[in-house]
Amino acid sequence: MPTTEQTEELISIGDIAKKLGLTTRTLRYWEEVNIIEASPRSEGGNRFYTPYTVRRMRFILKLKELGLTIKEMQDLYVAYGNAKRTEIMIPRLIEILDVHINKVDEKMERLASLRKDIVDYRLKMIEKLHSSES
Missing domain, CATH: 1.10.1660.10 (Multidrug-efflux Transporter Regulator; Chain: A; Domain 2)
Structure with a gap:
């Protein structure tokens, strides 16, 4: 080798x-x-x-x-590569991760809302089924 x-x-x-x-x-x-x-x-x-x-x-x-894009990874590589210093790269990584945390939180809110809509619709369908059986 x-x-x-x-x-x-x-x-x-x-x-x-x-x-x-x-x-x-x-x-x-x-x-x-x-x-x-x-x-x-x-x-x-x-x-x-x-x-x-x-x-x-x-x-x-x-x-x-974690969902980082190629562009974000390139930015990190440049930040780290400029001086090979983690004290430059880590703050940039934290910024990028903060953005991704916010995106995940937004997606979770949309999914929770979607779940609620589906559960509500399901309940309506159950009620409709029971009322047509009566």
Whole structure:
């Protein structure tokens, strides 16, 4: 297995895709849209990733689960990448998460209202059924 100059073990694109449950195309896309660093290549042109980049991939998957867009992930990458300082990235991440919390709250309110409408309509249908049986 290839290593970096600091003897960090590199992980092939195929291995990391399997480990994370992603496709290699997804990882190449993430490189294209600049949410992960371009990977070093072997002499045969195969992509390999550092453990640091693999940690970033796991972080991206968590952000994706939270509903962040590619654009928001790009913004975070830029904020962090400018100085490699978490004190820059974390406040930006908090802002983005606050927006998503508000969106989830709004969706929950709409769903609660929809649920109430469905329950009310169901009750009306039950009443109608019982009145037609009488």
